[in-house]
Amino acid sequence: MATIGKNFTILLMEDEEDLGETIYEMLEDEGYHVVWVKDGEEASKVTFEKRFDLYVFDINVPEFNGLELLESLREAEDTTPTIFISAMVDLETIKKAFKVGAEDYLKKPFFPEELLFRIEAKFQQKSSDIIYGELSYNPETKELKKGGEILFLSKKQQQLFDIFITNRNKTLDPNTIMEHSSIKSLAALRVAINKLKQLTGIEIRSLHGIGYRLETC
Numbered sequence: 001m002a003t004i005g006k007n008f009t010i011l012l013m014e015d016e017e018d019l020g021e022t023i024y025e026m027l028e029d030e031g032y033h034v035v036w037v038k039d040g041e042e043a044s045k046v047t048f049e050k051r052f053d054l055y056v057f058d059i060n061v062p063e064f065n066g067l068e069l070l071e072s073l074r075e076a077e078d079t080t081p082t083i084f085i086s087a088m089v090d091l092e093t094i095k096k097a098f099k100v101g102a103e104d105y106l107k108k109p110f111f112p113e114e115l116l117f118r119i120e121a122k123f124q125q126k127s128s129d130i131i132y133g134e135l136s137y138n139p140e141t142k143e144l145k146k147g148g149e150i151l152f153l154s155k156k157q158q159q160l161f162d163i164f165i166t167n168r169n170k171t172l173d174p175n176t177i178m179e180h181s182s183i184k185s186l187a188a189l190r191v192a193i194n195k196l197k198q199l200t201g202i203e204i205r206s207l208h209g210i211g212y213r214l215e216t217c
Contacts, residue, residue: 008053008123009033013043013069014085015061019108023056026112027119040064047073052080054122056115059086059093067093071100079148081122085115101148130165132216135200137165146200156183157196164196164204164214173211 010027014020015038024036035050037043041063055073057066070082084097087108097105104118130137136145142158144151153161159181163172174186183189193204193212205213 009035009051010054010056010119011043011046011050011052012036013038013040013055013057013061013066015039015058022112023115026116030116032119038062040066040069043069044072047078047080054119055080055082056119057082057084059084059088059097067096067100070097070102074101074148077147079145083115083118083122085110132165132168132202135202137161139166144200151200153196153199156181156192157199159183160192160196161200161202164202164212168214168216171207171211171213177212 010032012020012023012027012034014023014036020036020038024034027034035046035052037046039062043057043061044064055070057070059066066084066086073080079101082102083104083106084102085106085108086093086097088094089107094105103122106115106118130139134147135151136148137143139162142162144153144158144161160177160183163177163180174189178184178189183192193206196202197204202214205215207213
């Protein structure tokens with residue numbers, strides 16, 4: 001039995017009995033905690049009662065469909081990563097799925113193991129993310145999200161953010177910061193740090209005569 005999923009909980013919404021049971025048993029065998037529901041109304045209720053690490057939603061389900069459900073969850077500021085599994089293969093539906101906030105789309109029929117591979121990849125990426133307040137940062141891909149939305153930084157701001165977020169609770173002297181960035185003057189560094197604080201909301205402390213420090217929030 002795999003252990004990667006032992007701390008992750010998945011909400012599966014699938015109304016096809018055989019497919020739902022196959023996916024449920026496969027994920028449980030892999031160590032994931034799975035809640036299996038069969039319609040949009042039931043899924044909506046459990047998302048208010050419990051926190052999930054991943055949603056796996058079919059689109060054509062009773063009550064209201066997966067697209068409508070995810071759209072309402074995103075409007076409620078639920079940023080849980082979502083994979084759609086669906087027999088709907090038209091481009092308009094696929095476009096809508098990503099527009100409402102899906103991270104992945106798997107067309108039926110598919111091998112259950114393919115879904116498992118995609119889920120494992122999603123959690124491996126998530127496990128490497130650095131969480132700071134409402135910010136989520138992947139130091140490998142350099143992707144920064146704030147409240148689930150991608151936050152775009154300039155080259156200098158990106159360099160500064162990476163330096164501070166990967167050196168939390170460490171005091172960094174200005175020279176060290178400039179050595180690892182394209183910023184070449186103390187004045188430019190001060191301006192860049194203030195701009196970064198405004199854009200991201202991170203609290204970088206200025207220690208007079210010593211340097212700068214980002215503490216864990």
